[in-house]
Amino acid sequence: MTCKQILASVLMLLILPFSAARAQSILRDAETEAFLHEVSDPIFIAAGLNPKSVHLYLLHDNSINAFVTGGQNIFIHSGLILAANDVNEFLGVMAHETCHIACGHRVRTADAAGIAGTTSILSMVLGAAAILAGGADAGMGIMMAGQSMAQGQFLAYSRGQESEADLAGAKYLEKAHIPGEGMIAFFEKLRDQEILAQVRQDPYVRSHPLNRTRIMQLQEAVETSPYAGQAPDPVMNEKFNRLKAKLEGYLFEPRRTLRDYPLTDTSASGRYARVYAYHKALEWDAALKEADALIEMEPNNPYFYEIKGQILFENGHVDQSLPVFKKAVALAPKEPLISTALGQAMVSTEDDTLMAQAIPILEDATRQDRGNSFAWFNLAKAYAWVGREADASLATAERFYSAGAPMQAVMHAQRAMQAFDEGTPEWLRAQDILYVSEEAAEKMRKYQEKRRREQDRRRFEGAAFYGSPS
Missing domain, CATH: 3.30.2010.10 (Metalloproteases ("zincins"), catalytic domain)
Incomplete structure (x- = not known):
């Protein structure tokens, strides 16, 4: 194969x-x-x-x-x-x-x-439904089987x-x-x-x-292990506890989270959990207060700035979120999800200068994480804003391809191939997406048609059964 x-x-x-x-x-x-x-x-x-x-x-x-x-x-x-x-x-x-x-x-x-078909950056929230790609393959920069x-x-x-x-x-x-x-x-x-x-x-x-x-x-x-009886590594265990707190704060109802992590718990894990709980309960000021407390505890932790930036962004304070996101990116330049959050905030301003500045940030994010369809979405918007329509078409093809939407990927890959000169790297990339997506789209159409026929058959048999004379 x-x-x-x-x-x-x-x-x-x-x-x-x-x-x-x-x-x-x-x-x-x-x-x-x-x-x-x-x-x-x-x-x-x-x-x-x-x-x-x-x-x-x-x-x-x-x-x-x-x-x-x-x-x-x-x-x-x-x-x-x-x-x-x-x-x-x-x-x-x-x-x-x-x-x-x-x-x-x-x-x-x-x-x-x-799996859920919408990829979404999550900085503030731990778990937006997303499709996670494993990486590039054979130099084509296309997703691995982790996308499905x-x-x-x-x-x-x-x-x-x-x-x-x-x-x-x-x-x-x-x-x-x-x-x-x-x-x-x-x-x-x-x-x-x-x-x-x-x-x-x-x-x-x-x-x-x-x-x-x-x-x-x-x-x-x-x-028989020489390490038998030893306690967990305190650094790794602290990180694990923070992960658990973030998960509970995001996944569970705020009432439960605040019960499990009351205000008397001033640990990083406790504050982490409450950030998400307050955010979920739309208590923005309380969420920001906890985020600021986390930053005070660890001023060089990029994830604390990421959380604060997302709270500000989602609360409509986009301008205030930008320097916070920039600080997070400066502390973690190789984290494409954080870079995408910054790029999203810059694109959302619809400011000409910020839109142009967002392009290299989002390009770098997509190079590191080819399956990040949310980064592709914002990159396509930025390309279109500055008049780079061909690049916008290719980025949109990448977006739908990484999101497992082959029919839309085919359409935009065709547009990109028409816009770029034949044989250029961009044209070849669009061709790769087109070839794979056409086959997947055809299989999708056949499958959906088969499903419709099966459903029609079942409805017909059910109608015949219930309509037959006793």
Whole structure:
């Protein structure tokens, strides 16, 4: 199968029926993505993997689960992070899942799943529904399979594979100088669910069956580690607690967040949670007060400025948000999500000077993150504003391509090809998008037609049944 055929198949996953009750969305946040790799990369290295080749995706789903799909992709449910008591429990699961990649365990595909189709930058909010791309391929700068996911593509486990993943995970943790008790503690937490009816079990229990023998075997391996009994790394654990606080503040109702993180909690985690809770409750002044307190605690933390900038921007104070976003970008110049937030704010002013200044910022963001369709959207708007219509067409094609909308991608790729000279890099890029999107669009049309015929058939059969004489 060629690269283009693979990518066409990837796009096709976006339109297949969702087997679960609702679509899951991928949560994007610059700080979270940086932390997940910072804390997990030592485990990947211990397993002999290249950390840059392992793609991590955080899903908005309150159930406890993590799973591996084809290639080196690990999907993590937000519920798993919220359920872990400390960073070592989370890393125990990551070590287990890493073996499923490093050990070459078989992956099966069940029902494919479509994910939310709107990519949105999130700086203030942790989890706008988004499609997360893995990176460029074969110099074409096109997305990897992370842009789509199959909800049912879970590891086809066997008892042997699960046991191997336990023991290998313990070895990875030891090589990374991480105590393994966290893995045992988390598995013990889940083991009690095995007595529940399957509908009430978390997906991790169903796809990773636990038993006392496995846990006892794992305990023997963990106890021999020279790092047994050590407490979690305080720096990593603090970052993990902040991540949990941000997730709760974004995902849960403000009343619950403010109960779990009361005003008496003046830690960074407590203030983080309340920033999101107040923002969600439209209490702008309270949210800004907490953001300012965070900045006072850590004046060089780019994510605190990012939060404050987003609060100001979403509250209509765009001019005030600009210097705050610029400070965040200066502190974290290689975070494309933060750069996109600045670019969005500049574009929204519709000021000629700021619009021109936004272009190189958004161009850099899209170079670093090809699947950031929100950055492409704002870049296209800026191009059009300054009269670069051909570039606007290509950026719009990129936007729809990264969002898994092949029909719209075809239209704008054709416009770009007509606007650029044949053989130029821009023309060739538009051609790449056109080739892949045309195939995906045709598959989409065929699938939708098949679905319509099936629905018509069912309606006809239902009408015939209910209309027949008794």
